[in-house]
Amino acid sequence: MSAYQTLEARFARLDALEGAMGVLHWDAEVMMPSGSMPVRAEQLSELARLAHQQMTAPDMLELLTQAEEETGLDPWQQANLREMRHQYLHANAVPETLVAALSKATTTCEHVWREARKERDYPKFAAYFAEVLKLVQEAAAAKADAFGLSAYDALLDSYDPGMRIAIIQQLFAPLEAQLPQMIQQAVDQRSADRPELLSTSVPIETQTALGLELMQALGFDFTRGRIDTSAHPFCGGVPGDIRLTTRYTEDDPFESLYAVLHETGHALYESGLPEAWRQQPVGKARGMSLHESQSLFIEMQLCRDASFIHYLAPKLRTHYGIQVSDEEILTALHHVERSLIRVNADELTYPLHILLRTKLEQALLDGSLPIADLPTVWDDEMERLLGIRPDHVGNGCLQDTHWPGGAIGYFPTYTVGAMIAAQLKQALARDVPDWATQAAAGEFTGITGWLQTHVHAHGSRYTTPELVEAATGAPLSPEPYLQHLRARYIAL
Amino acid sequence: MSAYQTLEARFARLDALEGAMGVLHWDAEVMMPSGSMPVRAEQLSELARLAHQQMTAPDMLELLTQAEEETGLDPWQQANLREMRHQYLHANAVPETLVAALSKATTTCEHVWREARKERDYPKFAAYFAEVLKLVQEAAAAKADAFGLSAYDALLDSYDPGMRIAIIQQLFAPLEAQLPQMIQQAVDQRSADRPELLSTSVPIETQTALGLELMQALGFDFTRGRIDTSAHPFCGGVPGDIRLTTRYTEDDPFESLYAVLHETGHALYESGLPEAWRQQPVGKARGMSLHESQSLFIEMQLCRDASFIHYLAPKLRTHYGIQVSDEEILTALHHVERSLIRVNADELTYPLHILLRTKLEQALLDGSLPIADLPTVWDDEMERLLGIRPDHVGNGCLQDTHWPGGAIGYFPTYTVGAMIAAQLKQALARDVPDWATQAAAGEFTGITGWLQTHVHAHGSRYTTPELVEAATGAPLSPEPYLQHLRARYIAL
Structure with missing residues (x-):
C-alpha cells in the first residue's frame, strides 16, 4: 500500500468517527432527555480524543511527506492530499492541553453567557x-506560527480555508460605504409599520406540512435525511444521513x-458533494x-424572489388560509427595518451587523479593545453603522x-457567503436564462442542478476563490451582491 | 497511577465508546432514514474496531496481571478487576479475523433469513x-479453549457469565416433566376461544398515553430516558440516557x-445500577x-397479578373506554393456548418453546443435528412438547x-430469567408482605425499591447464582416458578 493509500484508509476511518459525532450532536440537540448531558459529554469527548489521536499519530507527518513525493496521483488525489496536509496542520498546530x-473554558463561558444575557449582566460574563x-489568542498564535499567517488570518482559515482579512476588507469596504445610505433610501420608500402579514398566526402542523412540501420540491431526499425541531x-x-432542524x-x-428553506440549502450542498x-x-464542503x-x-436569492413567490403564494392561500396577493407577500418578505x-435582521441591514462584529473581534483578538470597553464600543459602532443604539447588553454585545x-x-x-450567493445567481441567470x-412553475431541478454541477460536485477540490471564478467567470466581488440588494430593495 | 487505576481509566473510556454505539444503534432502529444504513454501518464498524483495539491492546494482559497482584483493593474494586479479566478473556479469545x-456472515444470513422466512424456503436459508x-463453532472452540469450558458453556458464558449447561439442565428438567400436563389442565379448564377483549380496538394515541402513565407510575425517569416506536x-x-421502544x-x-411494561423492567434495572x-x-447489568x-x-410477576389489574382496570375503562370487569381482564391476560x-406465546407455554431451542441449538453446535434435518426435527420436537405441528418453516424453525x-x-x-423473577417475587412477598x-393502590416504590436494593444496586459484583441466593435466601431453583405457574394457571 502506498503512503497515499494508507492516508486514504485513515481518513476514511476518521470520517466514520466524525460522522458518529455528528449524529450524537444532533441527538443531543433534538432527542436527548434533559438530564443525559453528562453521559453524552463523556461519549463526545472520548470520540473527539480518538479523532485527535488519529490526526496527530506519530507517523502522520512522514506519511504525508512520503505521499507528497509519490507520483501518479490524479488531480482529485492531489487535491485530497493537499486537504489532508491542511487538516493535519490545523490539528497539530495547537497542543492537546490547550x-x-x-473546550472547558468555552463550555463554562457559554453557560455563564446564557445567564448573563438574560440578566443583562456584562461584568458577570466578562470574567469568564x-x-x-x-486561550483563543494562544491558539491563534500557535496556528499563526504553523501557517505563517497573522493571528486573525489563522482563525479565519480554520473556518474558511484560504480566507484572509485582506480579502475580506476589500469585499466589505464597498458595503460599509454604500449600505447605510441604501438602507436610508429603502426605509424612506417603505411604510415604517411592520406588515401585518408577518405576524399572522398559522397552526404549527400546517407550517410543518408546507415545509415538508417545499423541501421535497427542492429535492431534499427523505430516504437519506429527516427534519425535526430544535431550539435553533x-x-x-x-x-447520506442529513439531519435538518x-x-x-x-x-x-x-x-x-424560511429557516427550513435556508437549512435545505445547506442540505442540498451536503448531499450534492461528490x-x-x-x-x-477533498469530498467535504469547501468552507x-x-x-x-x-x-x-x-x-434569499431563490425563495425571496418574485418568481418563487408566484409558486409559493397559492400554497400560502390554500394551506395557510391567508388571503393575500403575491405583491403583499413580497412586501412583507422585503420589509426593511433597522434592528x-x-x-x-433583514437581508439589507444584516451585513452591517457582520461588519461591526468583524471589526470588533479583530480588536479583541489583538488586544487593542479591552474586554471592559466592549459594550460601549459596540453600542457606538452600532449607532455609527445602523443609527440605532442598544438599550442593554442583552440586545447589544451579549x-x-x-x-x-x-x-x-x-x-x-x-x-462573504451572501456575496458568493449573489454572484452565483448572476451566473445562473447567464447559464439558465429561464x-x-x-x-x-415549481420546477427547481434546473436551478439546483446548476448548483450541483458548479459548486457541490467539486467538494474541496478548489479553493473558494478558484471555485467562484470557475463557476461565474469572474473573481469574487461585492458588486453582484450590491446590485442584487439595490434591485430588490431600492425603488428606481 | 497503579495498574488498577490505569485499567479503570481505560474501561471508563471504553464505556463512553460503547455508550456512543448504544445511541447509534438506537438511532438506526428508531430515527434513521431508510437509505442511511451504509453510512451508519461504517460508523458502527469503526467504533467497534476502536473498542476491540482497546480491549486487545498489547499491554492489557500485563496491566491485569499487575493489578491482580496489587494489594489494598476494596471488594468492589476486586470484583471490578475480576470482571475486567473476564471481558478481556472473551474479547481476546477470538481472533480479529474470525x-x-x-459479523459479515451474520449480516448476510440475517438478510437472507428475512426473505427465506417470508418465502418459506428453508434450502435458501440453509446455505448461508x-x-x-x-464460524460460531470456531468461535465457541476458541472460547472453550481460553476458558477451559465446553463449547456450549463458552457461548452461554458470553451472554450470562457463569451460566453452564449443567445448571440449565437441572433447572429445565422439572419444566419438561411437568409443563405438558399443566398446559393440558389449563387448556381443559378454559374456553378454547380467545377472549374477545384481546382484539378490542384502541386508538394508538390512547395506548401511548396510558403507556407513559404506567412508566411514570413505575418510576421511569423521563429526564434520563425516553420512549419511541420501533419494529421490535x-x-x-x-x-443515564435510556432509550426504550x-x-x-x-x-x-x-x-x-405489556411490551412497554416489559421494557420498563429492563430500564429500571439499567437505571438502578450503582x-x-x-x-x-462491575457497574454493568449482571447478564x-x-x-x-x-x-x-x-x-409477568407484577403487572399480570390481580393486584396490578385492580389498579389498571379503572384506567382501561376510562382511558380505553372498554367496559370490562377486573375478572374479564385477568381472564384475557391469563389465557392459555398452544401456539x-x-x-x-403465553406465560405458561413459553418455556416449552425455549426447551426446544435449547436442546436443538446444542445439537447444531456439536454437529449431531445436520442443518438439513432441522425442519423435521423441530416439528417433531414441537409436537412432542406442545402437541402441535408447524405447517411450514415460517412458523417452524425459521x-x-x-x-x-x-x-x-x-x-x-x-x-432462567423467568425462574429468577418468580423466586425474587417470593422473596419480595416475604420482605414486603403488603x-x-x-x-x-398504584404505589410501586416499595416493590421497585426492593428490586433496586437486592438486585440493581449490586451491578456485576456477584455472580447470578450468588446474587439470587443473597436476595432470596435460597439457591436458584425452578420450584418458585412452577408454584407461580400452578397458582396462576391451574384451578384447584
Whole structure:
C-alpha cells in the first residue's frame, strides 16, 4: 500500500468517527432527555480524543511527506492530499492541553453567557470571557506560527480555508460605504409599520406540512435525511444521513418556513458533494462561506424572489388560509427595518451587523479593545453603522453565542457567503436564462442542478476563490451582491 | 497511577465508546432514514474496531496481571478487576479475523433469513446458515479453549457469565416433566376461544398515553430516558440516557402496553445500577438472565397479578373506554393456548418453546443435528412438547432471528430469567408482605425499591447464582416458578 493509500484508509476511518459525532450532536440537540448531558459529554469527548489521536499519530507527518513525493496521483488525489496536509496542520498546530483548556473554558463561558444575557449582566460574563479570549489568542498564535499567517488570518482559515482579512476588507469596504445610505433610501420608500402579514398566526402542523412540501420540491431526499425541531435551526448529520432542524413560531408564517428553506440549502450542498470522495477531506464542503452561500442562495436569492413567490403564494392561500396577493407577500418578505438583533435582521441591514462584529473581534483578538470597553464600543459602532443604539447588553454585545464559544473569525463567513450567493445567481441567470420561469412553475431541478454541477460536485477540490471564478467567470466581488440588494430593495 | 487505576481509566473510556454505539444503534432502529444504513454501518464498524483495539491492546494482559497482584483493593474494586479479566478473556479469545468474518456472515444470513422466512424456503436459508454455524463453532472452540469450558458453556458464558449447561439442565428438567400436563389442565379448564377483549380496538394515541402513565407510575425517569416506536420493542441507550421502544397494534389493547411494561423492567434495572460504578465493568447489568428476570418481574410477576389489574382496570375503562370487569381482564391476560410462535406465546407455554431451542441449538453446535434435518426435527420436537405441528418453516424453525444472527446460547436466558423473577417475587412477598395492597393502590416504590436494593444496586459484583441466593435466601431453583405457574394457571 502506498503512503497515499494508507492516508486514504485513515481518513476514511476518521470520517466514520466524525460522522458518529455528528449524529450524537444532533441527538443531543433534538432527542436527548434533559438530564443525559453528562453521559453524552463523556461519549463526545472520548470520540473527539480518538479523532485527535488519529490526526496527530506519530507517523502522520512522514506519511504525508512520503505521499507528497509519490507520483501518479490524479488531480482529485492531489487535491485530497493537499486537504489532508491542511487538516493535519490545523490539528497539530495547537497542543492537546490547550485544546482541552479551550473546550472547558468555552463550555463554562457559554453557560455563564446564557445567564448573563438574560440578566443583562456584562461584568458577570466578562470574567469568564477573558479566559476564553486568552486561550483563543494562544491558539491563534500557535496556528499563526504553523501557517505563517497573522493571528486573525489563522482563525479565519480554520473556518474558511484560504480566507484572509485582506480579502475580506476589500469585499466589505464597498458595503460599509454604500449600505447605510441604501438602507436610508429603502426605509424612506417603505411604510415604517411592520406588515401585518408577518405576524399572522398559522397552526404549527400546517407550517410543518408546507415545509415538508417545499423541501421535497427542492429535492431534499427523505430516504437519506429527516427534519425535526430544535431550539435553533441547523443542518447536521452527515451526507447520506442529513439531519435538518427548524423551530416553529405560531405567530409568524415565514420564520420557520424560511429557516427550513435556508437549512435545505445547506442540505442540498451536503448531499450534492461528490459521492466517490464522501469519506475523504477533498469530498467535504469547501468552507463556511461557501456553505452559507448555498443556504442563502436558496433562502434569499431563490425563495425571496418574485418568481418563487408566484409558486409559493397559492400554497400560502390554500394551506395557510391567508388571503393575500403575491405583491403583499413580497412586501412583507422585503420589509426593511433597522434592528438590534442580528438573527432577526433583514437581508439589507444584516451585513452591517457582520461588519461591526468583524471589526470588533479583530480588536479583541489583538488586544487593542479591552474586554471592559466592549459594550460601549459596540453600542457606538452600532449607532455609527445602523443609527440605532442598544438599550442593554442583552440586545447589544451579549446577543451572540459565537464569542463565548470561542468562535472568532467566523462572523465574516455569513456576509462573504451572501456575496458568493449573489454572484452565483448572476451566473445562473447567464447559464439558465429561464430560471425564473422554472421557479415560478415549481420546477427547481434546473436551478439546483446548476448548483450541483458548479459548486457541490467539486467538494474541496478548489479553493473558494478558484471555485467562484470557475463557476461565474469572474473573481469574487461585492458588486453582484450590491446590485442584487439595490434591485430588490431600492425603488428606481 | 497503579495498574488498577490505569485499567479503570481505560474501561471508563471504553464505556463512553460503547455508550456512543448504544445511541447509534438506537438511532438506526428508531430515527434513521431508510437509505442511511451504509453510512451508519461504517460508523458502527469503526467504533467497534476502536473498542476491540482497546480491549486487545498489547499491554492489557500485563496491566491485569499487575493489578491482580496489587494489594489494598476494596471488594468492589476486586470484583471490578475480576470482571475486567473476564471481558478481556472473551474479547481476546477470538481472533480479529474470525470476529470480522462472523459479523459479515451474520449480516448476510440475517438478510437472507428475512426473505427465506417470508418465502418459506428453508434450502435458501440453509446455505448461508451453514457458514454462520461453522464460524460460531470456531468461535465457541476458541472460547472453550481460553476458558477451559465446553463449547456450549463458552457461548452461554458470553451472554450470562457463569451460566453452564449443567445448571440449565437441572433447572429445565422439572419444566419438561411437568409443563405438558399443566398446559393440558389449563387448556381443559378454559374456553378454547380467545377472549374477545384481546382484539378490542384502541386508538394508538390512547395506548401511548396510558403507556407513559404506567412508566411514570413505575418510576421511569423521563429526564434520563425516553420512549419511541420501533419494529421490535427493545431497551437501548445507556444508564443515564435510556432509550426504550415499543410498537403499537390498534387491534390489541395489551400487546403494546405489556411490551412497554416489559421494557420498563429492563430500564429500571439499567437505571438502578450503582451510579458510582456506572462506567466500570462491575457497574454493568449482571447478564442476560438477570436482565430478563427484571423485565419479566415487572411484566409477568407484577403487572399480570390481580393486584396490578385492580389498579389498571379503572384506567382501561376510562382511558380505553372498554367496559370490562377486573375478572374479564385477568381472564384475557391469563389465557392459555398452544401456539407455534414463541414471541406470541403465553406465560405458561413459553418455556416449552425455549426447551426446544435449547436442546436443538446444542445439537447444531456439536454437529449431531445436520442443518438439513432441522425442519423435521423441530416439528417433531414441537409436537412432542406442545402437541402441535408447524405447517411450514415460517412458523417452524425459521421464526427467530437468533440463530441467523449467530446467537447460540442465548435462548435459555429467557426462561432462567423467568425462574429468577418468580423466586425474587417470593422473596419480595416475604420482605414486603403488603406488596399486593401497594400495587393495587398504584404505589410501586416499595416493590421497585426492593428490586433496586437486592438486585440493581449490586451491578456485576456477584455472580447470578450468588446474587439470587443473597436476595432470596435460597439457591436458584425452578420450584418458585412452577408454584407461580400452578397458582396462576391451574384451578384447584
